[in-house]
Amino acid sequence: MPSAPGHAAVFAGLVPAVLDRLVEVRSSLDHGFARLDEAQARAQLEQILSHQVGFLTSGDSTSLRGFLRSYRALRAADGLGPENLLHAVTAIGDVTTQIIQRDSPSGARTAELVSSWVRVSWSTARIVVEMIAEELAGRVAQLQELES
Amino acid sequence: MTAPSLKLTAHGDTNVGKVRDHNEDALIVDAKWGLYAVFDGMGGAAAGDLAANRARDVVHEYVRAKKKAMEPRALLEAALNAASAAVHGEAQRTRDRHGMGTTAVVALVIEERRVVVAHVGDSRAYLLREGRLTQLTRDHTVVAELVANGALSTVDAENHAYKNVLSRNLGARPDAKPDVIELDLAPGDRLMLCSDGLYGYASTDAIQYLLGSTDGPQHVARDLIDLALRGGGGDNVTAIVLEAGAQAVPRATQVLRTSGAIAWWSRRAVFLGEAKRRGIAQSPICAVLSADEALDIVAGNLCEAIFHDLEKSTGVNVWTFAENLAHGWFDQGGAWQPLAELLDLLAASARAVTSELTSDDEGLALIVDAAIVRAFITAEMAVGGVLSERLRVVEADLVRVHSARHAAADQSSRFAETPTIPYVSATRAATPDPASPEVRAHLQTLAQQARAQVGQKAPARQAVDALLRAALEPVGTASPALLARELFGVRPLEESGIAPLFDALDIARSAYVAAMRRAGGDPAQAIAVMRRLAGAQADLAAAIANLVVEAATPATERLRDAMRETASLRSEVGRNEAKLIDLEKKYASKSGGRPQLPPRRRV
Numbered sequence: 001m002p003s004a005p006g007h008a009a010v011f012a013g014l015v016p017a018v019l020d021r022l023v024e025v026r027s028s029l030d031h032g033f034a035r036l037d038e039a040q041a042r043a044q045l046e047q048i049l050s051h052q053v054g055f056l057t058s059g060d061s062t063s064l065r066g067f068l069r070s071y072r073a074l075r076a077a078d079g080l081g082p083e084n085l086l087h088a089v090t091a092i093g094d095v096t097t098q099i100i101q102r103d104s105p106s107g108a109r110t111a112e113l114v115s116s117w118v119r120v121s122w123s124t125a126r127i128v129v130e131m132i133a134e135e136l137a138g139r140v141a142q143l144q145e146l147e148s
Numbered sequence: 149m150t151a152p153s154l155k156l157t158a159h160g161d162t163n164v165g166k167v168r169d170h171n172e173d174a175l176i177v178d179a180k181w182g183l184y185a186v187f188d189g190m191g192g193a194a195a196g197d198l199a200a201n202r203a204r205d206v207v208h209e210y211v212r213a214k215k216k217a218m219e220p221r222a223l224l225e226a227a228l229n230a231a232s233a234a235v236h237g238e239a240q241r242t243r244d245r246h247g248m249g250t251t252a253v254v255a256l257v258i259e260e261r262r263v264v265v266a267h268v269g270d271s272r273a274y275l276l277r278e279g280r281l282t283q284l285t286r287d288h289t290v291v292a293e294l295v296a297n298g299a300l301s302t303v304d305a306e307n308h309a310y311k312n313v314l315s316r317n318l319g320a321r322p323d324a325k326p327d328v329i330e331l332d333l334a335p336g337d338r339l340m341l342c343s344d345g346l347y348g349y350a351s352t353d354a355i356q357y358l359l360g361s362t363d364g365p366q367h368v369a370r371d372l373i374d375l376a377l378r379g380g381g382g383d384n385v386t387a388i389v390l391e392a393g394a395q396a397v398p399r400a401t402q403v404l405r406t407s408g409a410i411a412w413w414s415r416r417a418v419f420l421g422e423a424k425r426r427g428i429a430q431s432p433i434c435a436v437l438s439a440d441e442a443l444d445i446v447a448g449n450l451c452e453a454i455f456h457d458l459e460k461s462t463g464v465n466v467w468t469f470a471e472n473l474a475h476g477w478f479d480q481g482g483a484w485q486p487l488a489e490l491l492d493l494l495a496a497s498a499r500a501v502t503s504e505l506t507s508d509d510e511g512l513a514l515i516v517d518a519a520i521v522r523a524f525i526t527a528e529m530a531v532g533g534v535l536s537e538r539l540r541v542v543e544a545d546l547v548r549v550h551s552a553r554h555a556a557a558d559q560s561s562r563f564a565e566t567p568t569i570p571y572v573s574a575t576r577a578a579t580p581d582p583a584s585p586e587v588r589a590h591l592q593t594l595a596q597q598a599r600a601q602v603g604q605k606a607p608a609r610q611a612v613d614a615l616l617r618a619a620l621e622p623v624g625t626a627s628p629a630l631l632a633r634e635l636f637g638v639r640p641l642e643e644s645g646i647a648p649l650f651d652a653l654d655i656a657r658s659a660y661v662a663a664m665r666r667a668g669g670d671p672a673q674a675i676a677v678m679r680r681l682a683g684a685q686a687d688l689a690a691a692i693a694n695l696v697v698e699a700a701t702p703a704t705e706r707l708r709d710a711m712r713e714t715a716s717l718r719s720e721v722g723r724n725e726a727k728l729i730d731l732e733k734k735y736a737s738k739s740g741g742r743p744q745l746p747p748r749r750r751v
Binding site (some may be wrong): 025027028031034062066069070072073076077079081082083086087090093097108111112114115118119121122125126128129130132133135136137138139140142143146147 | 351352354356357358378379483484485488510511514515517518521522524525528529531532533535536538539540542543545546549550553650686689690692693694696697703704707
């Protein structure tokens, strides 16, 4: 998994442009973001990016995992299922990759940054899938408990 | 000088939606005559689709017969007037078709560059140029015209009772009075025609995003329909996408489609060899296969899927591979972990390919590497989708069983009064090593200082205590699940949402960290204390998250039931509106006058 402080520093410079674009296309990320006004959406997207950049810097997924759990719970309170979160984090990753490619000079360094970033997106998606799997296992256990 | 003509490609799609039982939209996609159109019918019984289909046929026939003889603008006006007269005549002849009509938005392409667009009603035409979406047509609704005349503000229009009532349609009168515009297309432009079932259930941002993708019109039209269906699909939905010339394909995509795909396929032996070396045959998922079959069926198929996806800039092959793999494994009762491990093994095998490629062409290797990681993200999404599908089924069963038990226990209780907390099972925490006496004493001291810092305000004070208990003995009565329930209970009634609980945990943690900084002392002991506190906080946050997720589930299920009931009531209202129109017309004819009501839209 990524451990690229150099990339994180370059990426930090791109964050404002990434955030602007994500806010602009928030309705296409998922229904949860479509319901939010600009300020709310920006705040939530900033949180997600901040934890992903933390992961890019340190390679430690603990904080990102913890955040995604809390965030999943907040979205559940809005009636959004875990698959929405999976689609949202993937779409955020895609939009971010587009901005990196758009705003960085073409060359090996940008390609490396894109490569690091897609790995962050992949790990983020994996964490969400893991959460869904845990949730399913818990529910199956509950059902068995209730039926027995 | 005449501008060079552009190669136009187009595709249209329609779907009945998720609420209605039949499709009253109709469309024309006729590249030979350069004619593209969307019709959205309205009227009781089967009159809506009759009106749309009749108008479609008349417009199509009229343009084919007169295109060479008439000027384009006049041709479309005449075609739509003819369609309106035909639908109007049909409506007058048959009693149960009174009031039927249809919207229309028609694009006629001339010389592969110039387009004439005519419309009546609220079906729309949009143009995407250089990434920016523009609505070309103005809806013919009573409210839109009041806004255009300055008689109504846009804010008031949003909530106006007649915001969906059409001021013009084909069939209300023998003449249609269409609005007509002309435009020149530029390379890369995309023109979209759609019914209100699209823009009524999808945001403009989302439409702009999908129209701006590098996929061809066929995929984009299908994705737009899917977007409206995901947004509720409360109406029939139709979309036609026309593309003027090909959009410039990014260089990296071109490289991937050609050199990247070939580089991957020519190294498939490296991929398969690495998968074999890493023991793919030992995966429980391949237990029923021989070693060669495991390699061929699992690794070989993925290798081929990645190649086809690289070649076509899509993800559909890897998605299908992963979805089939997940369904097959979960159907056997398999758990997620072995599947995740198998995907990791395959991803590591793919990395061997890009490592080898790096020595030949580093730039290409980076592009291929990013594309392959993207393929594994697609696989995660497919697996996540399968898991979510199963989760929904289990949740529905859970609510059914729970509701049945609860109803049996107390027939008079209401859902709103159903306690949710007993419904939640405690999670089983792992038993960690016991804290040493020194660490326990240090934690107690820090807790005193943290309590002094946060004061008596709930729930931060309780979060300090919960963290201490979870850090000292994260089992039995101090298990994270039980502590989370206690915290959930102390949440002030006036607080909405669960954010305050997570905030409280953060405040408590900060208070501990501040106390630790003030205390100083042995670094090794400080690290041991902080590790226990960090573990306790992570467990508590996870337990609170689980609590909320589980507590929200019954409400989500009830919400789905309510949505189904609402859809049924909407259909009922639609039927009654149709009856009302008939009665109004009967009354008008008996009183000798013509009804002066605006045409009604379906609900």
